[in-house]
Amino acid sequence: MFAAAHFQTALQLVQTYRGEVPFAHFLKAYFSQHKKHGSRDRKQISQCCYAFFRMGHAIPDIPPERRMLMGLFFSATEPNPLLEALSPEWNAAAGLALAEKIGLSGLTPEALTIFPWTNLLSDPIDSQAFSISHLVQPKLFIRIRPGHHEQVIHRLEEKWIPYTEPYPFAIALPNGYNAANDFSLNREIVVQDLSSQKTGAALKLIPRETYQQPSFRIWDACAASGGKSMLTLDQFPQATLTVSDIRNSILDNLATRFKEAGIRRYTRIEADLSVTAPDLPQQQLIIADLPCTGSGTWARTPEQLCFFDPAAIGRFAELQRSISRNILLRLASGGFFLYITCSAFRAENEDNVLWLQQHFPLEVVHQEVIGGYTEQADSMFFSLMRLT
Numbered sequence: 001m002f003a004a005a006h007f008q009t010a011l012q013l014v015q016t017y018r019g020e021v022p023f024a025h026f027l028k029a030y031f032s033q034h035k036k037h038g039s040r041d042r043k044q045i046s047q048c049c050y051a052f053f054r055m056g057h058a059i060p061d062i063p064p065e066r067r068m069l070m071g072l073f074f075s076a077t078e079p080n081p082l083l084e085a086l087s088p089e090w091n092a093a094a095g096l097a098l099a100e101k102i103g104l105s106g107l108t109p110e111a112l113t114i115f116p117w118t119n120l121l122s123d124p125i126d127s128q129a130f131s132i133s134h135l136v137q138p139k140l141f142i143r144i145r146p147g148h149h150e151q152v153i154h155r156l157e158e159k160w161i162p163y164t165e166p167y168p169f170a171i172a173l174p175n176g177y178n179a180a181n182d183f184s185l186n187r188e189i190v191v192q193d194l195s196s197q198k199t200g201a202a203l204k205l206i207p208r209e210t211y212q213q214p215s216f217r218i219w220d221a222c223a224a225s226g227g228k229s230m231l232t233l234d235q236f237p238q239a240t241l242t243v244s245d246i247r248n249s250i251l252d253n254l255a256t257r258f259k260e261a262g263i264r265r266y267t268r269i270e271a272d273l274s275v276t277a278p279d280l281p282q283q284q285l286i287i288a289d290l291p292c293t294g295s296g297t298w299a300r301t302p303e304q305l306c307f308f309d310p311a312a313i314g315r316f317a318e319l320q321r322s323i324s325r326n327i328l329l330r331l332a333s334g335g336f337f338l339y340i341t342c343s344a345f346r347a348e349n350e351d352n353v354l355w356l357q358q359h360f361p362l363e364v365v366h367q368e369v370i371g372g373y374t375e376q377a378d379s380m381f382f383s384l385m386r387l388t
């Protein structure tokens with residue numbers, strides 16, 4: 001009975017939502033106005049809403065009720081009480097492989113065009129697997145900071161928390177697990193997506209003669225709350241770090257995290273880098289984790305997939321070029337430029353690297369599309385370039 005009521009509430013919510021704010025904020029505002037919903041109600045209503053958005057642009061003509069139920073079936077990894085109440089037959093099949101479930105619903109994976117802009121994807125991405133991956137919620141990942149590996153693993157095992165380590169120092173955990181209950185955030189571990197951690201592979205390619213210079217200067221140009229800065233300082237603790245962002249408020253978050261992490265020595269700058277480059281000495285490494293469509297992260301925020309206007313791709317690509325153009329003015333000759341996006345679109349990735357190479361003497365040291373969609377993680381792109 002409750003399940004049917006939650007399903008109806010969720011249907012109203014997804015049909016009222018217009019994409020102006022992240023859906024999580026919209027839902028939070030709704031729940032704070034409707035206190036009658038307890039935690040189980042909120043969980044089931046959210047589950048229905050996200051299942052609806054996970055269907056993306058697939059089969060546009062089906063009624064919303066059917067879309068939501070299909071989304072619940074496809075996104076379930078095991079039987080659950082909500083699906084049992086709504087469709088016992090589908091619930092019994094919830095644990096099957098996704099391709100089988102799609103078949104049971106009378107569709108084929110090819111017909112399920114959840115993500116329609118496949119011709120715009122970066123080349124190595126398997127467009128069908130990428131499209132389908134939006135049905136499944138990504139995992140929670142943490143990164144273990146240097147010197148804490150043994151104790152973190154010990155605590156996970158002591159507390160019987162199921163985990164895997166798909167990449168050195170990267171731990172995958174069940175969604176909904178609150179790492180703050182068991183670990184000192186930012187000191188022992190950092191909450192950071194697997195693919196974001198994998199961009200650190202680029203740092204390992206910086207040669208010794210660069211990072212052993214007495215003044216090895218690093219500028220994290222679009223630092224936000226400092227995920228890449230912390231990753232970089234864990235690799236190069238002696239470096240002189242500058243962080244910048246257009247939003248001072250997010251740099252306040254960075255300051256809090258750095259304090260927790262024990263990082264005290266850095267310079268902070270608020271700047272709109274699409275307009276100008278701040279007055280800084282020449283840097284040996286500049287990291288630009290640029291503003292982008294975020295199309296590699298939509299399995300976390302599937303509503304964005306539903307409301308996306310592809311005209312934004314060109315606007316972001318242009319913004320990425322203007323920021324890169326300005327910050328490259330501060331790169332020392334022989335220095336390294338690490339270009340990063342969490343986008344799956346070629347225009348924001350390989351095409352922009354080609355453009356940069358046409359306008360600056362840059363050679364690509366290593367470039368990679370990180371297909372996180374195969375590991376329930378974000379998809380990202382990085383290119384490590386050297387100014388010749």
Ligand SMILES: C[S@@+](CC[C@H](N)C(=O)[O-])C[C@H]1O[C@@H](n2cnc3c(N)ncnc32)[C@H](O)[C@@H]1O
Nearest residue numbers: 222223224227228245246272273274289290291
């Ligand atoms: C993808 S996020 C960076 C994430 C961060 N590096 C991390 O690992 O957590 C991009 C950041 O670029 C910032 N940004 C957007 N436009 C900018 C501009 N014109 N100048 C400087 N920063 C900008 C945004 O405020 C945002 O925090």
